[in-house]
Amino acid sequence: MTVRIFTDEPEERFAPGAELFNRDGSVTYTVERARTFKNRWYLKLEGVDDRNAAEELNSTVLYGEPWELEDDEFYPKDLVGLEARLKADGRVLGKVVDMIEGAQWLLKIRLAQPVGDETTALVPFVIDLVPDIDLEEGYLTIDPPGGLIPGV
Numbered sequence: 001m002t003v004r005i006f007t008d009e010p011e012e013r014f015a016p017g018a019e020l021f022n023r024d025g026s027v028t029y030t031v032e033r034a035r036t037f038k039n040r041w042y043l044k045l046e047g048v049d050d051r052n053a054a055e056e057l058n059s060t061v062l063y064g065e066p067w068e069l070e071d072d073e074f075y076p077k078d079l080v081g082l083e084a085r086l087k088a089d090g091r092v093l094g095k096v097v098d099m100i101e102g103a104q105w106l107l108k109i110r111l112a113q114p115v116g117d118e119t120t121a122l123v124p125f126v127i128d129l130v131p132d133i134d135l136e137e138g139y140l141t142i143d144p145p146g147g148l149i150p151g152v
Contacts (some may be wrong), residue, residue, distance in 0.1 A: 001054040013064050020062040084109045087143040115150035
């Protein structure tokens with residue numbers, strides 16, 4: 001079957017024996033084999049042996065296990081929902097509501113105290129501006145330069 005991919009490492013994700021899951025994890029599929037041709041990936045999953053079985057998976061989103069990350073690496077989904085605090089005084093700035101991918105990852109923060117019409121702020125996700133992240137405690141620290149965040 002043909003799949004559309006959203007991974008940076010399809011060769012590893014689709015290696016024979018790799019496991020893929022449906023959204024709630026209730027169904028597991030094992031990759032039997034995979035190949036690429038003209039920028040498309042073709043998978044053969046164990047137990048999906050004919051066209052009808054493959055068509056039943058049409059529009060199904062499959063997930064792989066998250067990779068183990070280094071201590072200073074994070075999945076964007078892990079940062080959404082964290083409280084954003086100012087480094088200077090520990091004051092709560094707001095809450096991370098999104099991560100925006102582009103040439104530079106940006107944290108979108110819903111401000112705890114909006115300034116005029118400004119209810120959110122975008123902060124580049126770089127170590128100089130986001131020096132501390134504590135997933136267990138549920139917060140990250142922002143050290144913004146003047147003018148980056150309204151009212152700060």
